[in-house]
Amino acid sequence: MSASSSASLQNQEKHLAATTALRWVRDGMTLGLGSGSTAALFIRELGERVRAGLRIQATATSQASEDLAREVGIPLLEPRRGLRFDLTVDGADELDAQLCLIKGGGGALLREKVLATASDYLLIVADSSKAVAQLGHFPLPLEVVPFALPWVLDAVAALGGAPVVRADKQKAGELAKSDQGNLLVDCHFEVITTPVELARQLQSIPGVVEQGLFLGLARAAVVAQGGQAWVWRAGLEPAAADSFAALP
Structure with missing residues (x-):
């Protein structure tokens, strides 16, 4: 096709x-x-x-x-x-x-x-296309307080999440922000085998406002x-x- x-x-x-x-x-x-x-x-x-x-x-x-x-x-x-x-x-x-x-x-x-x-x-x-056998191929988003960003990235990397700060697609050279003015971080876990545990770990990181596991x-x-x-x-x-x- x-x-x-x-x-x-x-x-x-x-x-x-x-x-x-x-x-x-x-x-x-x-x-x-x-x-x-x-x-x-x-x-x-x-x-x-x-x-x-x-x-x-x-x-x-x-x-x-x-x-x-x-x-x-x-x-x-x-x-x-x-x-x-x-x-x-x-x-x-x-x-x-x-x-x-x-x-x-x-x-x-x-x-x-x-x-x-x-x-x-x-x-x-x-x-x-959104239906999957196991979560994780799509990057898992986090909403992050700007001040806390460096430490959040360190913590996510330690969990194996390969974090990437999302760029603003409409404004070259700027970072994407949520409607609340927070930064967005995309975590590349590839495969999420224990979503409940991962959600708990991410939500416990100071500076993470919310994580995208529902x-x-x-x-x-x-x-x-x-x-x-x-x-x-x-x-x-x-x-x-x-x-x-x-x-x-």
């Missing part, structure tokens, strides 16, 4: 996953809106439903997603005490059969994890492969999304 054909298929899968996720949305819900290309497609589709009369409110995991939600007419909520989300729909950089995730490739991992933990139901949307948070994932969307749930065989008329 040519590169252009592969990219076209991937885009089709992303759109299928995003539109399938709308089956989980109900009138009156409070939603968390994820970040990334597949989540952006979901936000656009959700905006169409809102313009057609769907009543929901939402909070976004990134400034880019917030701007898009506002553009398509989704009513937005500011963070406040007691606010919880009926459903958050977000993407992933990698996911395995137990719904362990690597997230943060777009730099929004802190806000993504905040909303995920404030949600009653986290639904992941992904194309087939464990025990996702309730389900919609994974599109070719022309079929599948619902993944931990410990269960994937099921065709067409068999779910309501939130499982």
Whole structure:
């Protein structure tokens, strides 16, 4: 398959996953809106439903997603005490059969994890390229306080993570920063055999604001492969999304 054909298929899968996720949305819900290309497609589709009369409110995991939600007419909520989300729909950089995730490739991992933990139901949307047998090939992101960066790099290197400080793709010579003004570090572990232990080790490093392992948070994932969307749930065989008329 040519590169252009592969990219076209991937885009089709992303759109299928995003539109399938709308089956989980109900009138009156409070939603968390994820970040990334597949989540952006979901936000656009959700905006169409809102313009057609769907009543929901939402909070976004990134400034880019917030701007898009506002553009398509989704009513937005500011963070406040007691606010919880009926459903958050977000993407992933990698996911395995137990719904362990690597997230943060777009730099929004802190806000993504905040909303995920404030949600009653986290639904992941992904194309087939994000599904892996074992986490680790995709670099694991960290959000790091700038002052602590040298010591964080030393600590991650000692864990075998081959850390690389992320450069800003839009501003030559500058480092990438999160919406909170923190630096982003990509850790190249290649294979993560004990994600729970690694998450604990990374989170214990002073200066690491958040790490991109999302464990025990996702309730389900919609994974599109070719022309079929599948619902993944931990410990269960994937099921065709067409068999779910309501939130499982």
